[in-house]
Amino acid sequence: MKTILFVCTGNTCRSSMAEAILISILKENNAAEKIKVISAGTGAFSGDHASPNSIKVMEEKGIDISGHRSTLLSRELIDEAAIILTMTQNHKRNVLRLAPDAAEKVFTLKEFSYGDDVDLNERNDILDPFGHSIEVYKSCRDEIEEALRRAWEKRYFKFCVE
Known part of the structure; x- marks a missing residue:
């Protein structure tokens, strides 16, 4: 079974x-x-629990993350993962500081999902909603x-499920 690892800062909003x-x-x-999905924070x-607003906006989608507990990013988690998807370029750099040999399997979520269609300077990061309004959390959730869904439809996870 392949593992997908999501990475953000606190592992209470975006990656959860x-x-x-x-x-x-x-x-x-x-x-x-067929795929193990985990998350961690740099x-x-x-x-720590998922943030209250993250729990609320996920409930709107019928998804319960109230049982989520944050995890600190480690070399072991990086080694376990087949793909590492970060929320920002900075998170990607942090992963590569811990594991320079992981370069071929770490991407920002937008790099992975949109490839050349994403403007790497302007739109590549998924901004942290922490401390912002519920509307910002909804926007973040929808962006993720x-x-x-684009990555799934494009079959970018194909090698993990076959």
Whole structure:
């Protein structure tokens, strides 16, 4: 079984939502048993709950992340992952500082989902909603979901499920 690792800063907003959204997409496509999906944060305090606004906006999609607990990014998690999807270029750099040999398997989520269609300077990062309004969380959730659905439809996860 291949592992997909999502990375953000605190592992309480973006990466926890991305993890849950991809699991939901996998379930919709009868592929949940074929891919392990995990998340971590570059500055996470292990054991923190998902942020209340993340929980709320995911509930609107019928996804419960109230049981999520944050995990600090480690070399072991990087080594376990077949693909590492970060929320920003800075997160990608942090992964590569821990594991320079992971360069071929680490991408920002938008690089992975949109490839050459994304403007790497302008639109590549998924901004942190922490501390912002519920509307910002909804926008972040929708941006993550759009990217993951595109990646699934383009069969970018194909090698993980075959």
